[in-house]
Amino acid sequence: MAVEVALERLLEMAAATPIVQHERVSLTEAQGRVLAEDLVSTLDLPPWPNSAMDGYALRLADWDGETPLVISQRIFAGQSPDPLAAGTCARIFTGAPIPMGADCVEMQENVIVEDDQRVRFTQPMASGQNIRPQGQETTVGEQVLGAGTRLGPIELGLAASLGRASLDVIRRVRVAVLSTGDELVEPGQPLGPGQIYNSNRVLLCGWLQRLGCDVVDAGILPDDLATTRTCLAQLSDVDLILSTGGVSVGEADFLGIALREEGELTLWKLAIKPGKPLTFGHFRGVPVIGLPGNPASTLVTFALLARPYLLRRQGVQAVSPLKFQVPAGFVWTKAGNRREFLRGRIENGRAIIYRNQSSGVLRSAAWAEGLVEVLEGRTLAEGDIVSFIPLSEVLD
Ligand SMILES: Nc1nc2c(c(=O)[nH]1)N[C@H]1C(S)=C(S)[C@@H](COP(=O)(O)OP(=O)(O)OC[C@H]3O[C@@H](n4cnc5c(N)ncnc54)[C@H](O)[C@@H]3O)O[C@H]1N2
Ligand code: MOO
Numbered sequence: 001m002a003v004e005v006a007l008e009r010l011l012e013m014a015a016a017t018p019i020v021q022h023e024r025v026s027l028t029e030a031q032g033r034v035l036a037e038d039l040v041s042t043l044d045l046p047p048w049p050n051s052a053m054d055g056y057a058l059r060l061a062d063w064d065g066e067t068p069l070v071i072s073q074r075i076f077a078g079q080s081p082d083p084l085a086a087g088t089c090a091r092i093f094t095g096a097p098i099p100m101g102a103d104c105v106e107m108q109e110n111v112i113v114e115d116d117q118r119v120r121f122t123q124p125m126a127s128g129q130n131i132r133p134q135g136q137e138t139t140v141g142e143q144v145l146g147a148g149t150r151l152g153p154i155e156l157g158l159a160a161s162l163g164r165a166s167l168d169v170i171r172r173v174r175v176a177v178l179s180t181g182d183e184l185v186e187p188g189q190p191l192g193p194g195q196i197y198n199s200n201r202v203l204l205c206g207w208l209q210r211l212g213c214d215v216v217d218a219g220i221l222p223d224d225l226a227t228t229r230t231c232l233a234q235l236s237d238v239d240l241i242l243s244t245g246g247v248s249v250g251e252a253d254f255l256g257i258a259l260r261e262e263g264e265l266t267l268w269k270l271a272i273k274p275g276k277p278l279t280f281g282h283f284r285g286v287p288v289i290g291l292p293g294n295p296a297s298t299l300v301t302f303a304l305l306a307r308p309y310l311l312r313r314q315g316v317q318a319v320s321p322l323k324f325q326v327p328a329g330f331v332w333t334k335a336g337n338r339r340e341f342l343r344g345r346i347e348n349g350r351a352i353i354y355r356n357q358s359s360g361v362l363r364s365a366a367w368a369e370g371l372v373e374v375l376e377g378r379t380l381a382e383g384d385i386v387s388f389i390p391l392s393e394v395l396d
């Protein structure tokens with residue numbers, strides 16, 4: 001199955017079981033969450049015209065082109081000025097309200113101040129110059145952000161500028177993280193013969209937390225069908241079970257079997273590398289995404305499939321990461337029948353790739369800045385165009 005088809009099906013299923021419950025949280029708590037309301041402005045922003053410069057406000061018609069104007073008031077940000085007396089100017093600072101009657105601000109670098117009292121303007125000026133009009137950012141009643149927007153520092157800054165201290169966001173998605181494998185040991189424990197440390201758990205838990213999920217650490221699951229069934233059955237109250245490993249065709253791969261027996265096995269064998277045996281299904285009605293166990297496969301399939309799924313369940317429409325086209329700075333001779341997502345970087349405007357692209361090598365991703373997409377059946381010469389997906393696009 002092509003990765004686009006799998007993604008489309010996953011997104012359809014996500015949209016069919018949307019998480020609609022929402023909660024009101026403070027702006028700091030809203031970081032990484034999804035907006036559940038339309039954010040409509042209740043004020044004009046800025047609320048009044050204000051100065052973009054430190055300088056002098058005047059009514060342009062009061063200036064004859066040479067006679068200095070007397071300074072009649074000083075206006076700081078935070079003050080409420082008197083109307084500008086006819087034939088005078090006002091000392092004004094950046095962010096301060098423009099006094100009624102003034103239609104122009106000249107920056108102080110362009111004037112000569114005489115006796116601390118009069119200002120000689122030295123250059124032609126235009127009406128409206130250096131004035132930030134009322135409502136230039138937004139006006140009362142205007143929708144500034146829509147429900148389904150993922151909230152980052154910029155969106156939260158915008159909400160704050162409108163005076164919002166809290167927002168309605170979709171409740172946290174509850175995700176159980178399950179690491180399957182008899183060989184796995186948690187870091188900090190001694191390593192016995194045949195064992196390796198569990199790296200996928202911390203990778204996924206950290207990533208899910210950034211996505212605003214409520215992570216249930218379901219621990220390490222031994223490669224055993226009965227235990228797999230029992231463990232999955234205990235996770236009946238989550239929105240998604242996200243597992244790693246145990247999805248291929250080996251004699252110790254039980255996740256697919258458990259889903260087929262007590263639920264539904266929906267996806268199997270994707271035409272991507274790494275990540276071929278990605279599995280999607282249900283266990284007694286609870287959605288399950290089974291990521292392949294190899295760490296780089298876990299990373300790529302989470303980035304390209306599980307993350308968009310989790311965002312769509314919360315109503316986010318824009319779930320696909322930005323890609324850009326870049327010339328390859330490497331040669332690729334082995335045309336594959338799966339789409340490859342190589343761990344790469346941009347150097348001198350060209351994509352280069354980590355020397356070892358084994359799906360068991362997580363260091364490739366630590367070195368990388370992004371995923372270089374090589375289409376099915378393609379070979380590459382240096383300078384051929386490839387797509388590049390920055391890791392920053394998929395990691396937050
Ligand atoms: N005969 C075939 N064998 C395999 C195929 C195939 O098509 N035919 N596909 C290969 C591909 S591609 C992948 S990817 C792997 C995926 O296997 P599983 O998802 O079943 O994962 P495991 O077999 O359990 O583990 C694979 C690998 O990853 C290591 N691992 C697992 N979990 C963790 C963890 N939490 N932290 C660190 N490392 C982990 C595990 O020790 C294995 O080395 O199947 C191929 N086989
Ligand atoms: O597709 Mo597997 O994820 O390459 O190693």
Ligand SMILES: [Mg+2]
Binds near residue numbers: 250252
């Ligand atoms: Mg396996």
